Amino acid sequence: MSKRRPYVRSMDGWWRKNPFFVEYMIHEGTALFVAAYAGVLLTGLYRLSQGEAAWNGWLAALKNPWYIAFHLAALLALTYHTYTWFKIMPRTMPPVVVGGERLPGWVITAGGLAAAAAACLGLLALVWGMAR
Amino acid sequence: MSEMQKTIEIEVLRYHPEKDKEPHRQVFEVPFTDDMSVLQGVQYIKDYLDGSLSFRWSCRMAICGSCGMMINGVPNLSCQTFLRDYYPARVRVEALAHFPIERDLVINMEGFIEKLESIQPYIIPKEERTLAQGEYLQTPEQLNAYEQFSSCINCLLCYAACPQFGLNSSFIGPAATALLHRYNVDSRDGGKAERMELINSEEGVFNCTAVGYCSEVCPKHVDPANAVNQNKTNSAADYFLRFLAPKGGAK
Numbered sequence: 174m175s176k177r178r179p180y181v182r183s184m185d186g187w188w189r190k191n192p193f194f195v196e197y198m199i200h201e202g203t204a205l206f207v208a209a210y211a212g213v214l215l216t217g218l219y220r221l222s223q224g225e226a227a228w229n230g231w232l233a234a235l236k237n238p239w240y241i242a243f244h245l246a247a248l249l250a251l252t253y254h255t256y257t258w259f260k261i262m263p264r265t266m267p268p269v270v271v272g273g274e275r276l277p278g279w280v281i282t283a284g285g286l287a288a289a290a291a292a293c294l295g296l297l298a299l300v301w302g303m304a305r
Numbered sequence: 306m307s308e309m310q311k312t313i314e315i316e317v318l319r320y321h322p323e324k325d326k327e328p329h330r331q332v333f334e335v336p337f338t339d340d341m342s343v344l345q346g347v348q349y350i351k352d353y354l355d356g357s358l359s360f361r362w363s364c365r366m367a368i369c370g371s372c373g374m375m376i377n378g379v380p381n382l383s384c385q386t387f388l389r390d391y392y393p394a395r396v397r398v399e400a401l402a403h404f405p406i407e408r409d410l411v412i413n414m415e416g417f418i419e420k421l422e423s424i425q426p427y428i429i430p431k432e433e434r435t436l437a438q439g440e441y442l443q444t445p446e447q448l449n450a451y452e453q454f455s456s457c458i459n460c461l462l463c464y465a466a467c468p469q470f471g472l473n474s475s476f477i478g479p480a481a482t483a484l485l486h487r488y489n490v491d492s493r494d495g496g497k498a499e500r501m502e503l504i505n506s507e508e509g510v511f512n513c514t515a516v517g518y519c520s521e522v523c524p525k526h527v528d529p530a531n532a533v534n535q536n537k538t539n540s541a542a543d544y545f546l547r548f549l550a551p552k553g554g555a556k
């Protein structure tokens with residue numbers, strides 16, 4: 174009879190066992206803020222479809238200090254999410270070859286972050302221009 | 306030169322299937338010099354303190370891939386990890402995570418061997434050639450497409466770094482996918498369609514949630530996460546292309 178009795182270790186609390194996994198859970202967790210914020214914007218759109226009074230009511234609600242605090246938290250979470258998203262991007266795509274040389278990962282990450290920053294600034298400028 | 310002999314504590318997760326119900330920790334006091342690897346520390350234990358300690362090793366130069374262990378919770382080759390980097394704190398060594406422990410630091414890697422077989426890790430020639438036709442030629446660019454993925458030494462650190470494999474051991478996992486990809490992108494190979502069935506299957510690449518730690522711990526810079534994630538795209542393409550070309554593609 175075989176004396177073998179391979180022991181399988183438990184996976185309980187696996188994500189607490191390594192700082193890398195804790196960080197992974199945090200960046201996955203920030204995705205909830207992305208979803209929540211999509212909800213906020215969709216609500217705005219829905220209120221707009223209900224007419225001016227509904228829309229103004231929604232705008233007024235946004236001025237609630239709790240809502241503003243939520244916005245700040247969401248801003249932080251989304252910034253972190255964007256950063257980690259582009260940080261892992263080079264690992265998720267086919268190699269980009271420029272002039273026979275493979276583009277290093279950090280260039281792809283930097284490019285993504287620059288594009289995200291440009292998009293944010295562009296949007297801010299647009300809204301700023303419309304509001305004036 | 307006489308110098309005070311330095312000693313370091315090495316805590317080993319022991320498991321003896323005939324005697325132990327479950328693994329337990331045992332601490333050894335090991336004399337060491339600055340050039341000693343963790344593997345040499347463990348070898349010292351076996352030679353001088355407890356001959357029953359079991360572990361795998363061979364080349365002691367980071368090329369055979371057999372000495373992987375969790376060292377302070379991080380998967381690493383014990384022959385390229387040095388005791389001096391932990392001194393004076395204690396070093397914890399444990400069998401590679403996510404694999405069944407056969408005994409002490411020895412894991413059961415049968416599951417991986419089966420996966421390795423299943424990916425057909427050899428070139429399935431696109432066209433049969435006779436000897437007279439000579440060798441298959443390849444350009445440097447064609448070599449570049451797969452070279453990195455061919456550096457895998459089957460050390461399994463990436464599996465010990467993959468929580469999704471830990472939660473579902475049937476996931477084909479990082480190294481097997483990297484090797485599968487290595488053959489699929491080889492210009493001489495014609496076996497892609499067969500291998501894609503595995504990529505697309507329940508055990509395939511969609512078990513991956515892009516944790517990315519596998520590529521972080523790989524001692525050979527294979528970047529297995531890249532192979533896995535490129536094949537998510539390939540798999541999606543495979544799925545949609547079958548509507549255009551009903552004969553090939555995913556089942």
Ligand code: SF4
Nearest residue numbers: 457458460461463523
């Ligand atoms: S991909 Fe890297 S970490 Fe994984 S088995 Fe191969 S060499 Fe080891």
Ligand code: FES
Nearest residue numbers: 364365370372384
């Ligand atoms: S003993 Fe060969 S890789 Fe460490």
